[in-house]
Amino acid sequence: MRALPISLLVILSSCSVVKMSRLAPGWETDGREKVKRIAVVVQPLPEGSEKTGAMLARVARRYVHMKRNFLVKADSAKAADLDRGAECAEGLDALLWLQPTARAQGEGVELSVKASLIKCADGAEVWASEAGGSFKAYDEGLKEVAANYGRENGAEVERYVPAAMNVLRPMLDTLPDPVLTEADVEEKMTLDE
Secondary structure (H helix, E strand, O other), X not given: OOHXXXXXHHHHHHHOOEEEEEEOOOHHHHHOOOOOEEEEEEOOOHHHOHHHHHHHHHHHHHHHHHHOOOEEEEEEEOOOOOOHHHHOOOOOOEEEEEEEEEEEEOOEEEEEEEEEEEEOOOOOXXXXXXXXXXXXXXXXXXXHHHHHXXXXXXXXXXXXXXXXXXXXXXXXXXXXXXXXXXXXXHHHHHOOO
């Protein structure tokens, strides 16, 4: 009788796109009030495409802006190796670094992303996650969203939008939330999505 529930648990857990998520010890006592202002960086570029990388960075930026308490200051996609020192501009506490691997395959897209929230002050990892899966390139429920990103980044990115949404949203839901002051909340309201 115990074999059925354990088997079901294994099957259900294998369906999740989030494969791993961890939070560094000390977040509750040290990070929540200090790591607030971040930039999203995608590197390396998925399939070498700057446009697809830019779309992934913008999806992540908008989602974190709406669903988490971080103040997201910028987003970018980089082909060259990431120089954290150069990316950590004045006023940033951390980088949300996304390392995607994407592959168009038939009528769909395989996307996997390794993500880290890296503090600018000392390069320490605050949070990390891995997620991935295979998705159809066309999703009726995301048709309008895909078209919007196509207009922003080029029509070739549209086929990657459903995979991006289905991988990044659950992954980014595992990000911790910082504590914002009233001044931080006012600042967040002035930021571009």
